[in-house]
Amino acid sequence: MVKQHQLKVYNSLSGQKEKFVPINKEFVGMYVCGPTVYSHVHLGNVRTFMSFDMIYRYLLLLGYKVRYVRNITDVGHLLDDSDEDKIAKKARLEKVEPMEIVQKYTVDFHDVLRKFNNHPPNVEPTATGHIVEQIVITKELIEKGLAYESNGSVYFDVKKYNEKGGNYGELSNRNIEDLMANTRTLDGQDEKRNPQDFALWKKALPDHIMRWPSPWGEGFPGWHLECTVMSTKYLGEQFDIHGGGMDLKFPHHECEIAQAKGAYGQEPVKYWLHANMLTLNGQKMSKSTGNTILPEELLSGNNSFFDKGFSPMVIRFFMMQAHYRSILDFSNEAILASEKGYTRLMEAYKTIPSIEPNATSTFDVKAFETKLYEAMDDDFNTPILIAHLFDAVKIINSLKEGTETLNTEDLALLQKIMNDFVVKVLGLKEEETSSDSTHKLDGVLQMLIEMRNQARVDKNWTLSDQIRDELSSLGIQLKDSKDGTTYQF
Numbered sequence: 001m002v003k004q005h006q007l008k009v010y011n012s013l014s015g016q017k018e019k020f021v022p023i024n025k026e027f028v029g030m031y032v033c034g035p036t037v038y039s040h041v042h043l044g045n046v047r048t049f050m051s052f053d054m055i056y057r058y059l060l061l062l063g064y065k066v067r068y069v070r071n072i073t074d075v076g077h078l079l080d081d082s083d084e085d086k087i088a089k090k091a092r093l094e095k096v097e098p099m100e101i102v103q104k105y106t107v108d109f110h111d112v113l114r115k116f117n118n119h120p121p122n123v124e125p126t127a128t129g130h131i132v133e134q135i136v137i138t139k140e141l142i143e144k145g146l147a148y149e150s151n152g153s154v155y156f157d158v159k160k161y162n163e164k165g166g167n168y169g170e171l172s173n174r175n176i177e178d179l180m181a182n183t184r185t186l187d188g189q190d191e192k193r194n195p196q197d198f199a200l201w202k203k204a205l206p207d208h209i210m211r212w213p214s215p216w217g218e219g220f221p222g223w224h225l226e227c228t229v230m231s232t233k234y235l236g237e238q239f240d241i242h243g244g245g246m247d248l249k250f251p252h253h254e255c256e257i258a259q260a261k262g263a264y265g266q267e268p269v270k271y272w273l274h275a276n277m278l279t280l281n282g283q284k285m286s287k288s289t290g291n292t293i294l295p296e297e298l299l300s301g302n303n304s305f306f307d308k309g310f311s312p313m314v315i316r317f318f319m320m321q322a323h324y325r326s327i328l329d330f331s332n333e334a335i336l337a338s339e340k341g342y343t344r345l346m347e348a349y350k351t352i353p354s355i356e357p358n359a360t361s362t363f364d365v366k367a368f369e370t371k372l373y374e375a376m377d378d379d380f381n382t383p384i385l386i387a388h389l390f391d392a393v394k395i396i397n398s399l400k401e402g403t404e405t406l407n408t409e410d411l412a413l414l415q416k417i418m419n420d421f422v423v424k425v426l427g428l429k430e431e432e433t434s435s436d437s438t439h440k441l442d443g444v445l446q447m448l449i450e451m452r453n454q455a456r457v458d459k460n461w462t463l464s465d466q467i468r469d470e471l472s473s474l475g476i477q478l479k480d481s482k483d484g485t486t487y488q489f
Contacts, residue, residue, distance in 0.1 A: 002026050002063040007377045009241075010325060012249060012272040013171055017379055022240045023270065028064045029239035030056065031231040031269075033248055034124070036073040037105035038090040040294050041112050043330070044278045044285060048245045050316060050427075051275040051324035053118040055243070057425050058376050069234045070121040072109075074102040074128050075210050076221040078199060085220070088210055098210050112295050115312045117427045123234050127226040131212050134221040134229050137263050138200045138214075146262040150191040152203030152217040158196045161258050168196070168258050171272060172250035198255050200225050224255035232260060232268065242269040246276050279329045280305065293330075306332050310339060311431050317342040320382045320426050341390070343475055343489050346430060348393040349422055351400055352415045358405035363395050365410045369417050376425065385421060392418065445476065449485050452478070 007020040022028050032052045035041055049070075059066050075098070077086045091098040110120075127134075138154050141147035146164070147156050158168045162176055169176050176196065199222035204211035211218045231239065237260070244253065253272065260268035278285060285292045293303050301309030310318075318338035322328040368388070375384035392414070398404035406414060422428050448467055455463040468478050471487070479486050 003061075003373075005062060005373050005377050007062065008379055009271050009273060010379045011270075012274050013269075015173075018271065020271065022064070023236075023238060026063070026065055028059050028066045028241065029235035030059075030066060030068050030241040030243065031227070031235055031239065032068070032070045032121070032242075033227060033244035033252070034070040034072050035105075035109050036077040036086055037102050037109060038077070038086040039105060040296075041105075041109045042285070043293060043295055043298065044245065046112065046116060046295055047278050047319050047328065048243075048275040049113055049118055050116060050319055052243045052273075053427060054320065054324070054382065054425065055241075055273070055380055056119060057427060058380060061420060061424055067123065067235060068119075068121040069123045069125070069231065071227060071230050072102075072106060072124060072126045073223065073226065074099075074106070074126050076127050076202075076226060077223045078202070084208070085210075085223070088208060091209065115295075115299070116316050117312065117429055119427075125230045125234065127221065127230075128210075130226060130229050130233070131221065133233060134225045135201070135212075135214050137225065137229055137259070138221075140263050141200065141259070144262060147200055148193065149216050150193075152219060153191055153199060154201040154216055155192050155197040156200055156255070156258060156262070157193060158198070158258065159194045161262055166258055166261055168254065171254050171257055174250065174254075198222060198224060198251065200259075224252055225259060227252070228256050228259040228263070228268070231256075232264070237264040238266055238268055238270070240269075241271050241273055243273045243275070246274045249274055275324045276327050279327060281331050282329055305330075306335065310335055313428055313431055314339045314342050317345070317426070317428060320428075321386055323379075323381060323383055325379070340475055341386075342428070344393055345386075345389060345422065346428065347489055348396040349418050350430070351396055352411070352418060355396070355399045355406070355411060357408040357411045359407060361406045361410045362404045363399075363406060363410070365406065365413045365417065368392060369413070372417065372421050376421075382426065385425075389418075389421065445471075445487050449478065449487070453485065 002025075008017045009020050010016070011018045030052070032049070034049075035045055052068075052070075056066060056068050075085060075087060078084075087098050087101055091101050094101065113120075138147060141156065142149065142154065145157075146161050147154055158176065162168055201214060201216060201221055202219050203217055204219045208220070210220050212220060231242065242253070242256075257268060280291050280293060283289075283291050293305055295315075297303040298306065298315065299309050299312060301307075314335065318330075318335050319328065321338060321341075368391070371388045372385055375381045375388060378384070395404055396414075399406060448471065452464050452467040455461075455467070471478060475489055477488050479488065
């Protein structure tokens with residue numbers, strides 16, 4: 001049963017927030033463009049997939065049955081519409097089979113997303129697994145006069161598509177005449193009728209390893225076609241949500257719309273959602289300038305940008321603190337602050353089971369729950385959600401101290417709500433630490449507490465304050481009471 005909440009999403013196609021009404025009442029079809037597996041997944045990709053993981057999680061919380069499809073591009077990602085795709089180029093450089101490249105980086109992709117606690121999609125199709133379907137839709141577009149063969153390659157005719165009622169440029173708000181006037185000459189464009197036409201099928205040159213037979217000779221599919229084929233195969237000719245990074249809006253998603261409308265005669269997607277990019281220390285991430293960092297380098301601390309390594313959950317929390325459509329800047333100061341915030345939130349979350357219920361409640365838990373849903377119903381506004389969760393952190397600490405109270409029913413509801421939004425929606429979990437390490441850390445802290453207590457007996461206030469302040473700077477807070485001194489992270 002879907003919860004009665006009025007979710008609104010920002011639709012890139014209309015440029016405004018719209019009421020979310022799925023095509024089939026309780027079912028949601030969501031397609032997200034996956035990685036081209038020719039190198040290690042970069043941090044910007046991680047943010048995109050984490051954003052749609054959060055969206056997927058919230059739809060599940062609302063009670064929708066979601067089919068989440070995310071593809072693997074293992075062929076056809078063309079470099080500037082040339083005769084070589086990214087995987088073939090990497091295989092040639094490393095002198096290995098293209099499928100070795102694909103296997104290596106697909107495994108890496110899955111490993112990285114697992115570390116960040118992303119749910120796997122329900123279906124994860126590959127471009128090479130759908131060559132037949134791509135050939136079929138290419139033939140259909142030729143028969144409809146929207147594509148043409150040229151020297152063994154097949155191109156989508158953008159001008160003809162617009163003449164027949166299409167609107168190439170509708171997603172990115174570009175004018176077709178301006179696009180054609182401003183397109184630079186690229187390899188293979190002498191085969192095209194118009195500069196803006198894009199490849200559906202490319203003729204394989206003699207040294208191209210990845211090739212399949214087709215009605216136009218041996219070749220391989222263009223990049224844009226695979227997503228049209230796989231999204232509609234698993235979700236239908238029209239489905240609810242298509243997601244991806246902002247950088248895919250043009251030309252990739254623009255081409256997807258044109259292909260699908262050309263083949264099926266209707267808008268393929270109700271809601272187009274795009275996640276924004278990451279910057280590093282205020283500048284665009286770029287391999288050429290060296291202003292870039294891999295997820296593993298951020299986790300391990302083996303980089304020149306950050307003082308230390310950060311755990312996957314701290315990074316996930318940091319990313320959730322920004323709205324998915326906003327640019328997010330990674331900096332040492334910002335992520336250190338997030339580390340402290342994550343620790344505060346999880347410590348409060350872990351505290352709830354130890355709180356004793358009271359006969360009365362001084363906090364309106366149901367009103368608090370409403371605020372959390374309102375934040376997420378406003379285009380998945382995780383920054384506002386987290387702000388509300390920190391209001392709850394204050395309440396939880398007050399409950400522990402006895403200055404606020406909750407009855408048994410409200411306390412159980414608070415625990416459920418925190419689990420729903422901290423764990424199920426934000427995807428946060430307690431960091432794994434070995435029991436042996438925890439025991440040793442506890443021993444060291446108890447020793448420091450005893451040293452501080454002795455310093456206070458000796459009236460050595462300088463040492464007493466130093467121990468307290470040094471621990472505080474490390475995120476460990478000492479609490480003095482009539483029963484003794486305790487600590488919390």
